[in-house]
Amino acid sequence: MKKIEAIIKPFKVDDIKEALNEIGIKGMTLTEVKGYGRQKGHKEIYRGAEYVVDFIPKVRIEVVVEDEQAEQVVGTIREAANTGKIGDGKIFVIPVEDVVRVRTGERGPEAV
Amino acid sequence: MNSGDIAWMLCASAMVLFMTPGLAIFYGGLVRSKNVLGTIMHSFIIMGVVSIMWVLYGYTMAFGPDLGGGLLGGAKYLGLSGVGADIGPYSDTIPHILFCAFQLMFAVITPALITGAFAERMKFSAFLAFTILWTTLVYFPVCHWVWGDGGWLGAMGALDFAGGTVIHINSGAAALVCALFLGKRKGYGTDQMHPHNLPLTIFGAGVLWFGWFGFNAGSALAADGTASMALFVTQVAAGTGAVLWIIAEWIYQGKPTTLGAASGAVAGLVAITPAAGFVGPVASIIIGGVAGVLCYGAVVMKGKLGYDDALDVVGIHGVGGLWGALATGLFAAEVYGGVNGLFYGNANQFVIQGIGAVAAIAYSLILTAIILKVLDAVLGLRVDDEEEYQGLDVSQHSEVGYRIV
Numbered sequence: 026m027k028k029i030e031a032i033i034k035p036f037k038v039d040d041i042k043e044a045l046n047e048i049g050i051k052g053m054t055l056t057e058v059k060g061y062g063r064q065k066g067h068k069e070i071y072r073g074a075e076y077v078v079d080f081i082p083k084v085r086i087e088v089v090v091e092d093e094q095a096e097q098v099v100g101t102i103r104e105a106a107n108t109g110k111i112g113d114g115k116i117f118v119i120p121v122e123d124v125v126r127v128r129t130g131e132r133g134p135e136a137v
Numbered sequence: 138m139n140s141g142d143i144a145w146m147l148c149a150s151a152m153v154l155f156m157t158p159g160l161a162i163f164y165g166g167l168v169r170s171k172n173v174l175g176t177i178m179h180s181f182i183i184m185g186v187v188s189i190m191w192v193l194y195g196y197t198m199a200f201g202p203d204l205g206g207g208l209l210g211g212a213k214y215l216g217l218s219g220v221g222a223d224i225g226p227y228s229d230t231i232p233h234i235l236f237c238a239f240q241l242m243f244a245v246i247t248p249a250l251i252t253g254a255f256a257e258r259m260k261f262s263a264f265l266a267f268t269i270l271w272t273t274l275v276y277f278p279v280c281h282w283v284w285g286d287g288g289w290l291g292a293m294g295a296l297d298f299a300g301g302t303v304i305h306i307n308s309g310a311a312a313l314v315c316a317l318f319l320g321k322r323k324g325y326g327t328d329q330m331h332p333h334n335l336p337l338t339i340f341g342a343g344v345l346w347f348g349w350f351g352f353n354a355g356s357a358l359a360a361d362g363t364a365s366m367a368l369f370v371t372q373v374a375a376g377t378g379a380v381l382w383i384i385a386e387w388i389y390q391g392k393p394t395t396l397g398a399a400s401g402a403v404a405g406l407v408a409i410t411p412a413a414g415f416v417g418p419v420a421s422i423i424i425g426g427v428a429g430v431l432c433y434g435a436v437v438m439k440g441k442l443g444y445d446d447a448l449d450v451v452g453i454h455g456v457g458g459l460w461g462a463l464a465t466g467l468f469a470a471e472v473y474g475g476v477n478g479l480f481y482g483n484a485n486q487f488v489i490q491g492i493g494a495v496a497a498i499a500y501s502l503i504l505t506a507i508i509l510k511v512l513d514a515v516l517g518l519r520v521d522d523e524e525e526y527q528g529l530d531v532s533q534h535s536e537v538g539y540r541i542v
Contacts, residue, residue: 070386070390070392070394071331071332071396072396072400073386073433073439073440074440076331
């Protein structure tokens with residue numbers, strides 16, 4: 026199994042959710058995060074003084090899928106999150122050892 | 138007595154008083170959230186403290202018959218004795234106590250303006266002591282010089298319709314000393330010190346703008362043509378100040394900001410204050426517009442000079458007030474206030490305005506420094522480092538401005 030962790034622009038959340046739904050991904054975890062990459066942050070101006078704000082709001086989406094589906098999910102997220110502008114985000118693919126469903130105790134892919 | 142004048146001056150007094158809580162909100166939005174209550178408290182409590190002082194000895198120091206030399210009023214009105222419902226020496230149409238009330242509101246807002254310079258770091262006890270001493274030793278005398286019966290600047294012909302010298306130059310100079318004397322806030326230049334609530338600040342600026350009509354038009358002491366023109370030029374100068382400030386920062390920094398619009402309006406209001414009863418509408422565009430650009434420049438310069446005038450009292454009230462006082466000497470026209478300025482052939486008026494401004498700056502700088510020196514030795518001016526990190530709300534008042542849940 027793989028965990029797909031995508032750091033994306035917050036306004037892209039709905040597009041990604043819909044795109045993932047279409048390929049059969051029904052669940053995901055969302056976290057509001059802050060960070061910056063190559064685009065850096067933004068500039069604020071107060072009474073002539075400039076402040077550079079490094080950490081800008083992003084959303085982290087986490088989805089766990091079976092190995093063979095991972096590539097499709099990555100592609101779907103990439104497509105839906107892409108605006109072509111700097112700061113669109115990153116997608117990480119992380120191996121997952123096991124999954125446990127809390128309610129039933131099911132393990133592995135059944136539990137996803 | 139004239140009931141129209143009385144009605145207007147009652148309203149104007151209330152409007153000027155409203156400026157001080159407006160200032161509290163204006164300043165409160167500009168500080169970090171941990172200091173919002175401490176900052177609001179500065180302005181708010183002055184409404185109480187100065188009212189008491191005014192009754193006991195303030196009014197007589199400022200407006201009592203001159204002791205001689207034009208420097209200070211005598212003791213005739215100590216405890217407001219003899220100041221009542223009858224006509225006083227300053228107006229034939231309103232009760233003496235109403236003139237006294239109107240002037241009290243000016244005495245309230247002036248020390249409140251200074252608090253922007255030492256926001257976020259001064260002990261409440263030291264602030265109270267400073268306010269009492271500064272108002273007594275600086276505001277009351279300078280008020281007498283300009284407006285008091287026999288005051289030397291007024292006698293010399295210095296024009297200050299609603300307080301450019303008495304209020305704005307005076308408080309601006311004191312603010313500079315405070316900022317230098319107290320030193321920078323911890324983390325100044327490295328930590329982010331953004332305004333925590335700009336909508337609050339912009340609302341505060343709107344309250345100030347509204348109250349300023351009472352300030353300037355009320356200074357006619359009558360419901361008449363002078364008051365009407367003063368109200369009009371106040372509006373125009375404030376609007377022009379806002380527009381020119383944002384144009385300046387748009388060019389210099391790439392974006393017009395809401396804080397710039399609010400600051401520019403205040404700068405325009407400050408600058409038109411001394412001139413309000415002496416100039417016409419076209420002059421008010423120039424006075425307000427120059428104030429917008431000039432004060433923006435002064436505020437930008439602060440960063441380069443390196444002192445921490447937290448809320449820009451020097452840049453806006455000091456520089457704006459100085460420009461306004463000098464501009465009065467340039468643009469005053471006989472048709473409006475009975476006196477001509479430099480542009481109408483009376484260069485002497487410009488010189489007199491300069492003397493008035495320099496005298497107020499010098500006196501305020503020196504006396505403020507002495508007061509701070511003494512208070513620092515006796516009480517200590519600043520909160521300690523941990524209290525400053527906590528914020529004044531908790532450390533000085535055991536309160537929190539905003540609580541989620």
